Amino acid sequence: MVQVPQGIITQLAHPPYGLLSRETAFLLGPGVTQLQRIRGPVNVDAFGIAFSFITIPAGFGRRNNIHVDYENPIVIFAPLYTLFDGHDQYGDTVEVMHEGDLYYLGQLFPKRIDVWVAPGCTVQQYFVLAL
Numbered sequence: 606m607v608q609v610p611q612g613i614i615t616q617l618a619h620p621p622y623g624l625l626s627r628e629t630a631f632l633l634g635p636g637v638t639q640l641q642r643i644r645g646p647v648n649v650d651a652f653g654i655a656f657s658f659i660t661i662p663a664g665f666g667r668r669n670n671i672h673v674d675y676e677n678p679i680v681i682f683a684p685l686y687t688l689f690d691g692h693d694q695y696g697d698t699v700e701v702m703h704e705g706d707l708y709y710l711g712q713l714f715p716k717r718i719d720v721w722v723a724p725g726c727t728v729q730q731y732f733v734l735a736l
Contacts, residue, residue: 619709620652620735627655627707627731633680633722640718642732648716649684653709653733656680656701662725672703679726682708684715695719707733 628651630640644650658679661667666676678700687693696711710718722728 622707624735625652625707625733626736628734630730630732632659633720633728633730635722635724635726638720638722640720640730647714649710649714649718649732651710651732651734652713653707654682654718655707655731655733656704657729657731658704658726659729660725660727665723665726672705674703676702677723678702679704679723680720680728682718682720684710684712684718686712686714687716704728709733 628642630642640654641648642651656679661675661679665679668674668676680701681698682701683698684696685693686696693716696715699708701708720730
């Protein structure tokens with residue numbers, strides 16, 4: 606059996622930052638939203654996701670470091686994948702406590718990305734695409 610080097614697979618799933626761009630999607634308000642970016646048979650063809658915070662209530666607290674960190678998560682998201690046997694399974698759940706980072710998805714082509722936004726908050730969501 607031919608072995609594919611793990612580094613090649615990782616580079617295909619997580620391209621370098623210089624090859625990435627952000628596609629503006631829409632504003633997300635409080636609660637749970639299910640995101641998709643359907644292109645043909647693929648429900649989400651993005652490599653990752655990013656967020657900018659529009660409104661954050663004062664009760665979330667903040668620290669100024671390299672970036673502004675909030676004491677409570679503003680966004681929590683998890684990609685949902687369909688396994689070969691047909692079962693749906695979540696990938697890693699990520700808590701976002703500051704804006705500006707690019708979050709790679711653990712695997713390519715999730716079924717959807719479930720995003721929870723904290724009460725009182727509004728965020729701008731971006732899909733991270735190659736070129």
